[in-house]
């Protein structure tokens with residue numbers, strides 16, 4: 001293959017070319033170190049610097065103050081489905097979950113093993129095509145926390161602003177839209193995200209945790225499942241994903257050089273807007289899955305008239321150099337994931353392809 005193709009995969013997903021090229025150099029030998037980034041000790045000065053760059057990068061992009069710890073853990077966002085309730089649900093052992101897709105449901109499944117789960121709202125009956133409205137939320141003011149999923153990777157819906165939960169701690173699975181725009185971190189008790197969608201490679205999970213939450217973790221928990229272990233040891237209780245943290249450090253640098261998260265957000269709105277415009281101006285040829293006020297800027301989901309046509313779309317788009325457009329196996333249809341690193345010219349090329357496909361096949 002001579003040139004990189006357009007990667008619309010939902011995750012692991014596209015990374016910025018600049019980041020890949022820098023990593024390529026450091027993969028053989030880090031300047032002044034004489035070893036690959038894959039070969040250095042996690043207890044070396046070199047890694048200390050990489051780690052500090054990753055933490056500092058996240059702190060500056062999201063304005064995260066010292067009241068929060070930033071952890072780099074393993075086990076994916078999926079392990080957080082367990083760690084969150086194990087650590088933060090006691091002592092009341094009840095929590096509110098807002099269910100907006102398959103990942104929210106998986107989080108509920110694990111939380112139920114720990115305590116009582118109140119489903120504050122669910123849009124499952126509508127095939128998760130929208131985000132519930134504030135007035136639909138049946139929140140318990142005495143809950144240990146409220147958990148929600150900011151972007152529903154499979155269905156292509158996204159919270160436009162976080163739910164208002166009063167004084168109850170708010171916990172967010174932001175795996176597929178972290179760093180796509182600036183959020184007010186002070187509204188959250190915790191944000192977690194697997195890195196492999198919008199932030200880096202698989203194998204590392206970022207956990208941003210307000211310090212008062214850690215006090216809930218009980219000593220009876222298994223060491224590796226206890227947030228206290230990881231905050232006290234600065235994510236170095238065991239060997240972290242050195243490479244994952246390194247890529248996150250490069251991603252944060254790339255975002256800062258781009259102008260920070262406001263610049264990134266504007267670009268994301270432009271990119272997603274091109275695709276939604278194409279869908280909306282297709283006279284119903286392309287049917288968006290998400291309701292308009294719930295549309296995701298990261299994962300654009302749509303259907304054609306029938307499965308046969310969708311299959312044809314996937315085959316022909318793949319041949320034209322667009323990878324990863326097939327919808328999630330559980331919902332079918334088409335999904336274009338256009339994370340931060342996805343270039344605008346790739347979106348423009350897909351829009352051209354879609355318009356052309358419509359002309360030829362209607």
Ligand SMILES: *Cc1c(COP(=O)(O)O)cnc(C)c1O
Pocket residue numbers: 011075076077078079103149151152153173174175176194195197
């Ligand atoms: C991909 C994804 C997950 C699962 O992440 P893993 O790192 O594979 O465990 C969880 N939540 C959301 C919103 C996701 O998109």
